[in-house]
Structures are given as structure tokens and as C-alpha cells.
Amino acid sequence: MKTVIVVGNGMVGYKFCEKFIAASSGDAYKLVVFGEEPRPAYDRVHLSEYFENQDAKALELAPASWYKENGIELITGQRVSDIKKEAKEIHTASGNSYGYDYLVLATGSVPFVPPIPGVEKEGVFVYRTIEDLEDMMAYASQIKAIKPNGKAAILGGGLLGLEAGKAVFDMGLEPHVVEFAPKLMPRQLDTRSSNVLRLKLESMGIQVHLSKATNQILGDTVIEGMEFGEDDQLDVDMLIISAGIRPRDELGKTCGLEMGTRGGIVVNNKMQTSAKDIFAIGEVALYNQMIYGLVAPGYEMADVAVNQILGSQDIIMPENIDMSTKLKLMGVDVASFGTPYMPADKGLSIIFENKTKFLYKRINVSHDGKTLLGGILVGDASDYNILHQMYLNGMALPDNAEELIVGARGEGGSAFGSAMDLPDTAQICSCESVSKGNICSSLLNGESDSLKDIISCTKATTGCGGCKPMVVELVNETLKSMGKEVKDVICEHFEYTRQELYGIIKVKGITSYDVALDKCGKGDGCEVCKPALASIFATIYNDTANKEDVIQDSNDRFLANIQRNGTYSVVPRIPGGEITPDKLIVLGDVAKEYKLYTKITGGQRIDLFGAELNDLPAIWKKLIDAGFESGHAYGKALRTVKSCVGSTWCRYGMDESVSFAIELEERYKGIRSPHKLKGGVSGCIRECAEARGKDFGVIAVEGGWNLYVCGNGGATPKHAQLLAEQIDNETVIKYLDRFLMYYIRTAAPLMRTAAWLEKLEGGIDQLKKVVVEDSLNIAKELETDMQALVDKYECEWRQAVENEEIGKRFKHFVNADDRDDNLVFVPMREQKMPEPWTN
Amino acid sequence: METLFQQYAPVSLEKATVWFKACHERDIPENGGACIKYKDKQIAVYHFKRKQKWYACQNLCPHKMEMVLSRGMIGDSEGIAKVACPMHKKTFSLETGENLNGDLPSIATFPVKLENGFVYIGFSE
Ligand code: SRM
Ligand SMILES: Cc1cc2nc3c(=O)[nH]c(=O)nc-3n(C[C@H](O)[C@H](O)[C@H](O)COP(=O)(O)OP(=O)(O)OC[C@H]3O[C@@H](n4cnc5c(N)ncnc54)[C@H](O)[C@@H]3O)c2cc1C
Ligand code: SF4
Ligand code: FES
Numbered sequence: 001m002k003t004v005i006v007v008g009n010g011m012v013g014y015k016f017c018e019k020f021i022a023a024s025s026g027d028a029y030k031l032v033v034f035g036e037e038p039r040p041a042y043d044r045v046h047l048s049e050y051f052e053n054q055d056a057k058a059l060e061l062a063p064a065s066w067y068k069e070n071g072i073e074l075i076t077g078q079r080v081s082d083i084k085k086e087a088k089e090i091h092t093a094s095g096n097s098y099g100y101d102y103l104v105l106a107t108g109s110v111p112f113v114p115p116i117p118g119v120e121k122e123g124v125f126v127y128r129t130i131e132d133l134e135d136m137m138a139y140a141s142q143i144k145a146i147k148p149n150g151k152a153a154i155l156g157g158g159l160l161g162l163e164a165g166k167a168v169f170d171m172g173l174e175p176h177v178v179e180f181a182p183k184l185m186p187r188q189l190d191t192r193s194s195n196v197l198r199l200k201l202e203s204m205g206i207q208v209h210l211s212k213a214t215n216q217i218l219g220d221t222v223i224e225g226m227e228f229g230e231d232d233q234l235d236v237d238m239l240i241i242s243a244g245i246r247p248r249d250e251l252g253k254t255c256g257l258e259m260g261t262r263g264g265i266v267v268n269n270k271m272q273t274s275a276k277d278i279f280a281i282g283e284v285a286l287y288n289q290m291i292y293g294l295v296a297p298g299y300e301m302a303d304v305a306v307n308q309i310l311g312s313q314d315i316i317m318p319e320n321i322d323m324s325t326k327l328k329l330m331g332v333d334v335a336s337f338g339t340p341y342m343p344a345d346k347g348l349s350i351i352f353e354n355k356t357k358f359l360y361k362r363i364n365v366s367h368d369g370k371t372l373l374g375g376i377l378v379g380d381a382s383d384y385n386i387l388h389q390m391y392l393n394g395m396a397l398p399d400n401a402e403e404l405i406v407g408a409r410g411e412g413g414s415a416f417g418s419a420m421d422l423p424d425t426a427q428i429c430s431c432e433s434v435s436k437g438n439i440c441s442s443l444l445n446g447e448s449d450s451l452k453d454i455i456s457c458t459k460a461t462t463g464c465g466g467c468k469p470m471v472v473e474l475v476n477e478t479l480k481s482m483g484k485e486v487k488d489v490i491c492e493h494f495e496y497t498r499q500e501l502y503g504i505i506k507v508k509g510i511t512s513y514d515v516a517l518d519k520c521g522k523g524d525g526c527e528v529c530k531p532a533l534a535s536i537f538a539t540i541y542n543d544t545a546n547k548e549d550v551i552q553d554s555n556d557r558f559l560a561n562i563q564r565n566g567t568y569s570v571v572p573r574i575p576g577g578e579i580t581p582d583k584l585i586v587l588g589d590v591a592k593e594y595k596l597y598t599k600i601t602g603g604q605r606i607d608l609f610g611a612e613l614n615d616l617p618a619i620w621k622k623l624i625d626a627g628f629e630s631g632h633a634y635g636k637a638l639r640t641v642k643s644c645v646g647s648t649w650c651r652y653g654m655d656e657s658v659s660f661a662i663e664l665e666e667r668y669k670g671i672r673s674p675h676k677l678k679g680g681v682s683g684c685i686r687e688c689a690e691a692r693g694k695d696f697g698v699i700a701v702e703g704g705w706n707l708y709v710c711g712n713g714g715a716t717p718k719h720a721q722l723l724a725e726q727i728d729n730e731t732v733i734k735y736l737d738r739f740l741m742y743y744i745r746t747a748a749p750l751m752r753t754a755a756w757l758e759k760l761e762g763g764i765d766q767l768k769k770v771v772v773e774d775s776l777n778i779a780k781e782l783e784t785d786m787q788a789l790v791d792k793y794e795c796e797w798r799q800a801v802e803n804e805e806i807g808k809r810f811k812h813f814v815n816a817d818d819r820d821d822n823l824v825f826v827p828m829r830e831q832k833m834p835e836p837w838t839n
Numbered sequence: 840m841e842t843l844f845q846q847y848a849p850v851s852l853e854k855a856t857v858w859f860k861a862c863h864e865r866d867i868p869e870n871g872g873a874c875i876k877y878k879d880k881q882i883a884v885y886h887f888k889r890k891q892k893w894y895a896c897q898n899l900c901p902h903k904m905e906m907v908l909s910r911g912m913i914g915d916s917e918g919i920a921k922v923a924c925p926m927h928k929k930t931f932s933l934e935t936g937e938n939l940n941g942d943l944p945s946i947a948t949f950p951v952k953l954e955n956g957f958v959y960i961g962f963s964e
Contacts, residue, residue, distance in 0.1 A: 492917065514870075514889065524889045526914030527923035527930070550871030554910050554925030557871075562925055566907045813881075814866040814873045822843070822881070822899075822906045837903050 002101040009035025012282030012298035013106035036079040083255040109245040109283040118217025140171040152238040157184040161242035162329040176207040188336040193360040200358035260286040269316040271305040331765035333381035338374025361405040385470040431463025491528040532749040538672030544796035555634035565834035570608040571633035576643040576661035577604030586626040603640040630797040641665035646683030653683035655700035674747040695753040712754035737786040847897040847947040855961025874909035883909035893951040894933040
């Protein structure tokens with residue numbers, strides 16, 4: 001058995017393992033992998049997402065168990081310190097040595113830190129690993145606690161710098177991008193597109209400083225600013241250096257491999273170094289005098305090295321490497337492909353620019369107008385994939401080449417049909433080398449049946465993700481051509497999405513489930529479509545769950561949450577968590593009378609558990625008489641608006657968070673939605689109400705409230721994102737009306753706001769456009785619809801208690817007054833609980 | 840627990856010897872269910888109006904042995920009438936008692952007939 005040692009478990013090192021396992025058979029080889037980082041390889045390209053969810057597992061390329069299952073020995077947290085070429089062995093920092101037959105160096109690169117005086121000061125960071133991001137986050141939150149308007153600078157306005165800019169923007173600091181060159185992204189953009197991007201970034205509050213050479217980092221031991229020249233400085237509290245990368249080539253240097261003059265381990269087109277059994281791949285490898293700082297070429301290098309080692313010697317690295325990129329920088333599309341800008345003797349350019357909309361599109365075509373040589377897109381890169389394919393495949397250009405970027409009627413539109421027009425050989429996912437033919441034939445021959453299948457069997461879209469729209473289009477179009485429907489339909493009874501059904505029911509004025517089933521469904525319904533329709537009816541007419549109780553989820557039907565033994569819980573509304581001593585006493589009295597287990601919930605209210613169905617109306621009558629209302633703890637509806645005590649008592653409070661939380665809870669109570677809704681209001685940025693963990697969160701700041709939306713606790717926690725800043729109470733309500741109504745109308749059943757936003761094309765920026773700028777021209781309608789729901793509110797427990805007919809529902813037996821004799825309670829501390837389940 | 844489950848054996852129309860007058864037709868909601876008591880048994884009764892049919896089955900869900908099936912939603916799966924348990928949405932055929940979305944034991948079903956506005960359920964004891 002031969003041993004292959006891989007040094008470096010980063011993106012490319014991992015890809016090598018994956019491809020090696022797929023290509024080798026039997027146990028002719030043993031793979032041993034060393035990684036210096038504490039965890040298995042993760043997706044660095046999406047590092048910024050870690051800021052949002054702090055979920056390192058989500059970034060993992062494969063879990064540690066994957067390596068084990070495939071017989072790979074993975075040794076993390078271990079640096080390789082030396083290579084003995086002649087003895088064919090490596091040494092680790094902890095003093096062990098291992099022999100190899102083949103050695104693969106995939107040690108990547110490190111951020112380049114220019115030797116500016118003061119770079120060692122506290123508050124200066126680089127951005128490459130999860131640990132870097134964690135350090136940045138900890139530091140940023142320290143700054144924010146003492147200085148809500150703190151600033152952070154990024155040194156370097158290239159691709160990675162702008163990516164880092166997004167991270168600090170999300171951390172809530174004011175970002176400043178400082179670039180030495182006179183333009184942003186100097187490698188990818190021309191001057192005009194850089195100007196458009198700059199205008200766009202500045203409109204979003206990101207300051208851009210071009211042509212600035214930083215002489216010094218100011219401050220004692222902690223960074224306070226940057227000095228560019230005499231009387232030219234910028235005060236900042238934090239700095240992230242993103243001034244390029246340097247290959248981690250020290251192992252090559254010390255063992256005497258051939259090196260580039262400016263670093264990097266020289267490789268030939270077989271990825272072989274000057275020692276024929278040592279290979280180098282990824283960002284440490286110098287190929288064609290270049291270090292390629294992108295994943296796609298790295299993955300291709302991994303593929304070549306695997307084939308060379310396993311004996312397919314004719315597979316080599318191509319001469320020209322495609323450096324096209326498409327990115328979303330802080331929500332702004334930026335793409336460049338082929339030769340992005342070039343001298344006029346090589347070809348001609350067609351340029352479209354509209355600064356009022358921050359749009360720039362440029363394509364370069366050959367003199368004869370027949371072939372596409374490259375281009376740049378800023379502001380709208382929706383045509384990138386197709387342009388890139390035309391460039392790669394040398395496809396013929398249409399007669400009016402300008403239509404490729406300006407569309408037939410001017411701005412925006414595009415001239416081509418679909419991805420289906422591409423040749424089968426067109427490479428759709430360059431990270432994973434998946435062609436159009438691979439995708440379509442897998443669907444046509446029945447191997448796959450959905451986008452999910454395609455992703456799991458080809459791995460397309462799992463790299464940089466840029467090809468996703470095209471893959472989706474190919475899958476949908478191919479399935480369609482095979483006569484298959486591709487829709488998120490509700491269930492076998494309704495072949496519509498929730499949003500479609502909402503529209504149909506509203507337009508046709510349908511008000512009952514049976515009519516809906518007869519007019520637009522089939523069969524007799526089920527436990528999926530019944531509650532979904534109940535929710536739609538509630539959204540359109542705001543009838544309570546009492547109107548058609550048999551289509552409600554069981555909890556809504558009995559206006560209480562069913563518990564482990566079939567008893568129910570009682571949760572009266574306690575708006576904002578504020579409650580008088582008298583009401584507390586009533587809760588205590590009722591709980592004592594009916595022997596209910598009592599607990600303070602995680603939503604700042606009181607839950608009384610263990611109520612029998614027969615007792616619910618009497619319990620609620622007492623509560624209603626004392627001024628309580630239903631808390632809708634059982635419904636897909638507004639639950640609580642959590643508050644902190646705010647300026648009413650708190651010495652830091654900037655506004656009355658309790659009053660506002662109560663106002664919001666009173667406004668939205670009773671409104672049914674696709675999933676439950678939760679809110680929070682905090683009196684200052686210390687955020688004691690955890691508002692950013694809620695579907696909507698409001699935080700008092702200097703000059704008003706900041707409004708955040710689409711947060712989530714629960715199974716997949718997400719911080720809410722900023723929708724608007726420093727707005728007054730009326731504006732918060734106005735935006736919330738629009739936001740909530742928009743969500744309620746368009747989300748799928750049981751989709752919380754966070755998941756909904758994730759699916760919303762264009763994300764938070766699109767949401768801002770709809771809610772704040774009213775780009776769809778529906779704001780008035782959303783507000784009116786919401787007001788109608790608010791005006792129609794009725795407490796459904798009051799209805800149930802006052803209406804004898806409804807009251808009959810709450811009986812365990814319809815033919816006897818007996819209680820459920822199957823109930824067994826056991827003592828729990830000083831209260832009781834249902835007997836534990838045994839199966 | 841097991842013994843509780845064993846109390847409920849399915850009864851077919853032919854085997855019904857006792858017709859228990861359970862309740863008035865009005866006591867069971869249209870397209871929904873309610874529970875009746877027969878001796879020490881709890882029986883869920885459904886008025887499946889869309890199918891113009893009545894169904895009865897044990898109220899006990901075999902998943903966690905709770906008396907809750909009468910509070911579940913009814914509907915159909917490819918034409919087969921079914922009930923979904925309100926606890927964890929396990930579904931059972933109302934025709935055969937079979938668990939449609941898992942491999943739990945079947946529930947017992949009972950024949951139902953209507954006379955003069957009253958609902959009768961057939962038992963063999
Ligand atoms: C009672 C309570 C636990 C407690 O003793 O504190 C509770 C109890 C239940 N939660 Fe919860 N959750 C309670 C606060 C929370 C919180 C905290 C909060 O609201 O601040 C969260 C995380 C915040 C969030 O939702 O984003 C929470 C996240 C969940 C989730 C996960 C939702 C998600 O999006 O991942 C579920 C499952 C679901 O809804 O599908 C859930 C589901 C449930 C259910 C309904 C499970 C069930 O179907 O029986 C429990 C109902 C118990 C009952 O009968 O009342 N509960 N649950 C809390 C009631 C709060 C209230 O006053 O209404
Ligand atoms: C924030 C960010 C955003 C990016 N965005 C994009 C993008 O949008 N598109 C794109 O194409 N590329 C992007 N990149 C670049 C991309 O991440 C890299 O091209 C890719 O990670 C290179 O892979 P690699 O395996 O060569 O290096 P790395 O992923 O850096 O892996 C090298 C690993 O080797 C380890 N190592 C080094 N020396 C040793 C040793 N002696 N012993 C043991 N282990 C060692 C290191 O600790 C590291 O874990 C981005 C990078 C960053 C940081
Ligand atoms: S966390 Fe789980 S167990 Fe606890 S209350 Fe919520 S749903 Fe029930
Ligand atoms: S108890 Fe019925 S499904 Fe779990």
C-alpha cells in the first residue's frame with residue numbers, strides 16, 4: 001500500500017481528498033491529511049455567513065466522520081514543520097515523522113500585511129479564518145458597547161476587502177474602505193464601473209477612500225486612526241487588512257523546492273513541483289507565474305494532481321485559466337469575465353451606464369463583431385451566467401450585440417432565451433466541473449428527479465454557488481420538457497403554492513373550506529391543507545378560529561395547546577410582559593382552583609398546564625372576567641412582543657420600550673400568519689429583550705428606533721437584519737404593517753420570517769425596496785389590509801365563553817359528563833405533571 | 840399500557856352483535872369528530888360529510904397511548920379516508936385502521952349506523 005500525505009486541510013486540500021476517494025479503488029493507497037486549523041476544512045468563500053449564524057458546522061465541507069468512513073487519517077490542529085525530500089518523510093511541529101510515497105502541498109495562503117508602522121496595534125485584524133472572524137466580532141461588539149457609532153476601516157478595496165467591508169457593516173460599525181489604487185477592485189473593474197460601484201456603496205453608507213497610501217497606524221497601543229499624509233487622516237476604532245495574499249510556501253523554501261521570485265512553489269502543468277513525487281495545489285502553487293486566488297482553479301489543480309498520482313497522466317492543467325468572477329458585495333452584483341477591459345486594437349466595447357440606478361454593463365467584442373471577449377457588470381449581473389457561457393464556448397453573437405446588455409427596449413432586459421440554448425458541453429458549475437449535459441442527462445435518464453437530487457449527485461452549486469440560478473433553470477426547464485410540474489404545491493388536494501391559493505381565494509371571494517376544495521382543489525382534504533387554508537381565510541377575513549373549527553389544527557380548534565397526556569395549557573396574553581399584582585393573584589387563584597402546573601414561559605408570560613378539556617371554558621371565563629384575553633399560544637399567530645424595562649426604570653434606557661412593546665402586541669394580536677410571529681423591543685443597544693432574535697425587533701437608539709426583521713430563535717437561530725434606522729413610532733408601525741402583511745401574503749405554510757427572507761430573491765435589500773421604498777407600489781394596499789385585520793380583532797376565547805354552541809366543543813365525551821379516566825398525574829416538586837411516557 | 844391497547848379489537852359489520860346508541864347526529868361536528876364512552880371504552884366518531892359517511896375507531900393513539908384521536912383532523916390520502924392524530928400527526932385509515940405514514944400497529948375500527956337522527960356503533964360484546 002502506498003501512502004499519500006496531504007499537507008493543509010483547506011478548501012483545495014479537501015477537494016483533493018474527495019476526488020481521490022472517488023477515483024481510487026480498493027486499498028492501494030492510504031491518505032494521511034494534516035491541517036493546522038483546529039477543525040476540518042470549511043467553506044472560506046462563505047465565511048461572512050458565519051457572522052450571521054455562528055454555525056461552524058454549516059460551513060464544514062465534510063464532517064470529521066466522512067474522513068473516517070473513507071479511510072482517511074485526518075490530523076487537525078497539527079502543523080507540518082519540515083519535509084525531508086530524500087528520506088521521503090515529513091515532520092510535524094509536535095515532533096512526529098511520517099513517510100510518504102507522494103506528498104501534496106495544499107497549504108494555501110495568508111493575508112499579506114504591509115509593513116506599515118503600527119500594524120501590530122490592538123484592533124488591527126486580518127480576515128481569512130473562522131478564528132479571525134470570531135476575534136473581529138468580539139472586538140466589534142466591545143466597541144459598539146462603548147461607542148454606538150464606532151468606525152472600522154478596511155485596508156484594500158479588492159474583492160476580499162469589500163467582502164470584509166460587508167462583515168463590519170453587518171457588525172453594525174460604520175465601514176470605510178481605503179484603497180491605494182485610484183479604483184475599487186482594480187483587477188476586475190475599469191474606472192467607470194469602479195465609479196458606479198463606489199457611488200452605490202456610498203449610497204449605502206460605506207465610505208470609500210481611493211488613492212490613499214497609509215503611512216502609519218495611529219494610537220497608543222490600541223488603534224485610533226490611520227494617517228495617509230500631512231493633515232490627512234481617518235479616525236477609526238478597528239482596521240481589517242485585506243491587501244492581498246501571500247502563499248504559505250515556507251515548507252517548499254526550506255526543503256529546497258524551486259520557488260517563484262515573489263514566492264509560491266513552482267509547478268508544471270501536472271501540478272508537480274521540482275521534486276517529482278511532491279505536488280502543490282491551490283493558493284500555494286505558482287502556475288504560469290501566477291497565484292490564482294480563487295477556488296475554481298484550485299479545484300481543477302486538485303483534479304489534475306489526483307489523476308497524475310493515480311496514473312491518468314494525460315490529464316493536465318489548461319494553459320489559460322478562467323478568472324471570471326461574479327460576486328454579491330453587500331447586496332450589489334459585481335461580475336467580470338474574460339478580458340474585462342482591453343486596448344482598442346484588440347476589440348471594441350459596448351458600454352451601458354446609468355448612474356441614477358447604479359448600473360454599469362460593458363461587453364468587449366472582436367473587431368468583426370462575432371465573438372465575445374469579456375465584460376463587466378455592476379448593479380445587475382443577472383445575465384452574467386449566460387454571457388460567461390457565450391464567452392467560454394465562443395458562441396456566435398446576435399446581430400445587434402448591444403441587445404445583450406441593453407435589451408430590446410433599453411434598460412435592463414436581455415436578449416437571450418434560456419440556459420437550454422447552451423451546448424451540452426457548456427460548463428455550468430466551474431467549481432465542480434459540471435456541464436449542462438451532466439445535469440440534463442441525469443434528469444432525462446431518471447437518475448435524478450429534482451434540484452435536490454442534482455445537487456447531491458453532481459455537487460453542482462456547492463462551491464461558490466454562482467451557478468445556482470442557471471442550475472435551477474436547467475432543472476426546471478428539463479423537468480418541464482419531460483412534462484413534470486415543478487412547484488411547491490400545498491399537498492395532493494391543492495396544486496397551488498400558498499401564495500397562488502391566497503390570490504385565488506381572495507379574487508373569487510371564497511369563504512369556506514369546502515367551497516375552496518370544490519372550486520380549486522380535489523379529494524377531501526387533509527391535515528396539511530386544512531390549516532393552510534384556515535390561515536389564508538384568517539388573513540383575508542380575519543375570522544377567528546371559531547368560524548370553521550374542524551379545519552383548524554387541533555390546537556386552534558380547542559384554543560389551547562394539547563399537552564403530552566391530552567390535557568391543555570392555558571396562556572393568557574400579558575402584553576409586553578407587564579402585569580399588575582392583582583392579575584397575578586387571579587392567575588394564582590385560578591391555577592390553585594383547577595390544580596394547574598404553573599410556569600413562567602420563555603416568552604415573558606405565565607402558562608398554566610394540565611387543564612382538562614371540560615374545564616377550559618370555566619377557566620377562561622374567570623380569566624376574561626379579570627380582564628385577560630387569549631394569548632394565541634396555540635395559533636400560528638402573533639405570540640409575544642418581549643420587552644425590556646426601558647427608560648421607564650432603567651438607567652440606560654433611551655426610550656419607553658415597555659409602552660411600545662405593549663402597543664405593538666395590542667396592534668398585531670390575533671392576526672394569523674403562515675407561522676408564529678414574535679417581536680421584541682429593547683430600550684437600548686444592550687438589547688435585554690433579545691429583539692434581534694425575533695421576527696421583528698425594535699431597538700431604541702439616539703434619534704429614534706432601529707427596526708430589525710426576520711430573526712429567529714428555535715432550531716436555526718438567525719439574527720434579525722436591519723430594515724430601517726432612527727425612525728419614529730409611527731414609521732415603525734407603518735413599516736411593520738407593510739412587512740408583516742407582505743410576509744403573510746407570500747410565505748409558504750409553516751415558513752418563519754427568517755426562512756422566508758432567505759428564499760426571497762434579492763434578500764434584505766429587496767425587502768427594503770418593497771417595504772421602505774415601495775418599489776412594487778403595494779405599500780398602501782398592505783397598510784390598508786393590515787389595518788382591516790387590526791380593526792376586526794376579537795378575542796376568540798371570549799366568543800367561546802359567551803356562545804353556548806361553541807362551548808359544547810369542550811367536552812371529552814359527547815355522551816357523558818365523565819372525565820377522561822385515562823389521565824394519570826404524578827407529583828413534580830410542589831406541583832404535578834403527567835405520568836411519563838413509557839414508549 | 841399494552842393491556843389498554845388490547846382492549847380495542849376491531850369489529851366488522853357482520854360481527855356486530857350490540858348496537859350501542861351513542862349520541863345524536865348533531866353531537867358530532869360535520870367533517871370532524873368527537874369522543875363517546877361505551878362501558879370503559881373511549882370511541883372516536885367522525886361525520887365525514889364530504890364522503891357522506893360515518894366512521895368510528897378507538898380514541899387511543901397507538902403511538903404514545905393517549906386518548907386523543909377524536910380531536911384529530913380528518914381527510915383523505917389518495918381517496919382513503921383517514922384521521923391525523925393531533926399529537927404528532929400520525930395518520931390512520933378510517934376504513935382499515937392501518938397506519939398510513941409509519942409502521943405503528945393498526946387501530947380498531949367499528950361499524951356505524953344512523954337511525955332517526957341517532958348514531959349507533961356496533962360492538963361484539
Ligand atoms: C411554553 C414554552 C416553553 C416554556 O415553558 O417557556 C414553549 C412551548 C412550546 N413551544 Fe416554543 N415555547 C416557548 C417559547 C419559545 C421560544 C422563546 C421565545 O418566544 O422568546 C422559542 C424561540 C424563539 C423563536 O420562536 O424564534 C421557541 C421556539 C419553538 C419552536 C422552534 C421554532 C423555530 O422557528 O425553529 C417550536 C416548534 C415549532 O413552532 O414548529 C416551538 C414549539 C413549542 C410547542 C408549541 C411545542 C408543541 O407543539 O407542543 C410548545 C407548546 C407548549 C404549550 O402547550 O404551551 N417553540 N419557543 C414557551 C411559550 C412562550 C409563550 O409565552 O408563548
Ligand atoms: C473571506 C474570503 C472570501 C473569499 N471569496 C471567494 C470567492 O467569492 N470566490 C473564490 O473563488 N474565492 C474566494 N476566496 C478565496 C478562496 O477561499 C481560496 O482560493 C481557497 O480557500 C484556497 O484554498 P487552499 O486550500 O489553497 O487554501 P486554504 O483554504 O487557505 O487552506 C490551506 C490550509 O492549509 C493549512 N496549512 C498551511 N500550512 C500548513 C502546514 N504547514 N501544516 C498543516 N496545515 C497547514 C492552513 O491552516 C489552511 O487551513 C475567498 C477567501 C476569503 C478569505
Ligand atoms: S424546547 Fe421542545 S420540549 Fe421544550 S417546550 Fe419547546 S418544544 Fe417543548
Ligand atoms: S400520540 Fe398520536 S401521533 Fe404521537
